[in-house]
Amino acid sequence: MSHQLSPEEVSPAGVDFLPGLALDFVIFGFHQNQLKILLLEYRNTGLFALPGGFIRQNENLNDAARRVLAERTSLTDIFLEQFYTFGDLARYDVAPMRAIMEAKGITPTDNHWLLRRFVSVGYYALIDFTKAVPIPDSLSDTCTWYELTALPTLIQDHRLIVQKALETLRADLDQKLTGFNQWAAPLLSDIFTMADLQRLYETILGQPLHRSSFQRKMLSLGILERLDKKYGGGAHKAPYLYRFKTDTNPGPIE
Amino acid sequence: MSHQLSPEEVSPAGVDFLPGLALDFVIFGFHQNQLKILLLEYRNTGLFALPGGFIRQNENLNDAARRVLAERTSLTDIFLEQFYTFGDLARYDVAPMRAIMEAKGITPTDNHWLLRRFVSVGYYALIDFTKAVPIPDSLSDTCTWYELTALPTLIQDHRLIVQKALETLRADLDQKLTGFNQWAAPLLSDIFTMADLQRLYETILGQPLHRSSFQRKMLSLGILERLDKKYGGGAHKAPYLYRFKTDTNPGPIE
DNA sequence: TCAAAAGTGTTACTATTACACCCATGA
DNA sequence: TCATGGGTGTAATAGTAACACTTTTGA
Numbered sequence: 001m002s003h004q005l006s007p008e009e010v011s012p013a014g015v016d017f018l019p020g021l022a023l024d025f026v027i028f029g030f031h032q033n034q035l036k037i038l039l040l041e042y043r044n045t046g047l048f049a050l051p052g053g054f055i056r057q058n059e060n061l062n063d064a065a066r067r068v069l070a071e072r073t074s075l076t077d078i079f080l081e082q083f084y085t086f087g088d089l090a091r092y093d094v095a096p097m098r099a100i101m102e103a104k105g106i107t108p109t110d111n112h113w114l115l116r117r118f119v120s121v122g123y124y125a126l127i128d129f130t131k132a133v134p135i136p137d138s139l140s141d142t143c144t145w146y147e148l149t150a151l152p153t154l155i156q157d158h159r160l161i162v163q164k165a166l167e168t169l170r171a172d173l174d175q176k177l178t179g180f181n182q183w184a185a186p187l188l189s190d191i192f193t194m195a196d197l198q199r200l201y202e203t204i205l206g207q208p209l210h211r212s213s214f215q216r217k218m219l220s221l222g223i224l225e226r227l228d229k230k231y232g233g234g235a236h237k238a239p240y241l242y243r244f245k246t247d248t249n250p251g252p253i254e
Numbered sequence: 255m256s257h258q259l260s261p262e263e264v265s266p267a268g269v270d271f272l273p274g275l276a277l278d279f280v281i282f283g284f285h286q287n288q289l290k291i292l293l294l295e296y297r298n299t300g301l302f303a304l305p306g307g308f309i310r311q312n313e314n315l316n317d318a319a320r321r322v323l324a325e326r327t328s329l330t331d332i333f334l335e336q337f338y339t340f341g342d343l344a345r346y347d348v349a350p351m352r353a354i355m356e357a358k359g360i361t362p363t364d365n366h367w368l369l370r371r372f373v374s375v376g377y378y379a380l381i382d383f384t385k386a387v388p389i390p391d392s393l394s395d396t397c398t399w400y401e402l403t404a405l406p407t408l409i410q411d412h413r414l415i416v417q418k419a420l421e422t423l424r425a426d427l428d429q430k431l432t433g434f435n436q437w438a439a440p441l442l443s444d445i446f447t448m449a450d451l452q453r454l455y456e457t458i459l460g461q462p463l464h465r466s467s468f469q470r471k472m473l474s475l476g477i478l479e480r481l482d483k484k485y486g487g488g489a490h491k492a493p494y495l496y497r498f499k500t501d502t503n504p505g506p507i508e
Numbered sequence: 509t510c511a512a513a514a515g516t517g518t519t520a521c522t523a524t525t526a527c528a529c530c531c532a533t534g535a
Numbered sequence: 536t537c538a539t540g541g542g543t544g545t546a547a548t549a550g551t552a553a554c555a556c557t558t559t560t561g562a
Contacts, residue, residue: 020272061341061373085339085375089430117290119275119315121339171429195541213525215542220523229532231539236540237532447513467552469515474550483514483559490513491559 017054022067022120024052026165029129030187034149035203037138040140044103047096048152050161065123072143074133079126079183084167087119091157104139128186158173181223182244193239271308276374277319278306283383284441289402289457294394298357301350302406304415308356319377326397328387333380333437337422341373345411358393378419382440424459428490435477437496
């Protein structure tokens, strides 16, 4: 994980947080027909990591996830799903974390709480690329978007976490997500064409879909509202514009 | 969770385990056309709980799950899946745990590690009802089977955990499990009729299935091997007996 | 020989795929 | 008017559901 820490919280105690337990986030955005995720880059180290955080002593696990996500993206009401908990011993290598802290001017003791073993609960989120304002945490330089197909090397087991998040997202696409009519809303603009929606599906699934079948299937789900057609694009028939029906969805997190 | 503890491990330290993190198990068995799960009953308290355990400092999370499961059931090589991590503050009520310890003759201090907040990683397992030898842990009297449709009141949020485990099992049935040809093997005897298999499916899903469609679908999966028909049952045509093909399955846990 | 339960065949229905065709648009 | 891309129609296919019919068995 990485960190949302005020200076005093980097103290050896870390007392306000549950020990040994962290959160890691795979935050998906969609821009220019590419799936992207947010990564932190640590100052003077060339190390990249997933955004992460810790759980306060008096805070529900899922509430902590929402809080940290809001801190990293400045967004609330985000589609957020817990997908797996990672607890291998090998996942936690102290060397990168020590390098990160030393580059930050902190010389941790050998038993500093940040250098101990962590078990990490993985969440994936779907957010609006255009609305998010990524904010680095106190140990990192930048919090920026990277294309899923061109990720830098990540610390610890973060690549595995990304992999598993993507698998879960793909599996959810065909089942769970059809229950939440608006799951895709943050990944697209408010109003979009059927081609936009299809490109999103194709990018997530990593495979092409048949145009007319896709259109019929989406319309048959009854989750789209067709608006006046316009879209002043190129020299061709102007497509309809759609938006998601505002409906009685259950909340995303369980 | 409940506990796999030698007497010295109930000491205030609990040092050998990761603090604040537990495992809870929903262990499914199938007997007399009923889905059952293993529950622990605590001595002199009338309290029931899911089997559980803790993670050693030098142990992988999933390895800890296999170890604890083996301790409770005397079985290894079990189909085991992690399905959710439960971290609400409200889930942990100290009163029942204190009652359990006091009934056992232990008077814990207020900050005893077992009375603090726990986050719990949920696993579900499928095991052979006839081969398991349920073993209570050091704080409980009995470890026995209860029908899923007639569970006693459980401590903490254990009913929610059972609910979520069942939902996951049902969802997995239609997708993930078809990849593991032998997932159902522990729930049935080595050799079974198609009707046996259908009753298992119907019991898990909680709904009747069409006989001939079910048969065709199962056979089309190519995971069953038909043996000589016998089954000296009643006054009717003797059904074929089947077994699962021994094949090149991937291991269950990821 | 009859009732019960199992295996198989047939038809209907549904969903998906693949392809064709037409429509609207702006250069 | 023509190339481009979008909407809709249709046939082929696959999978499932529903039902009928046949087979086997022990009483």
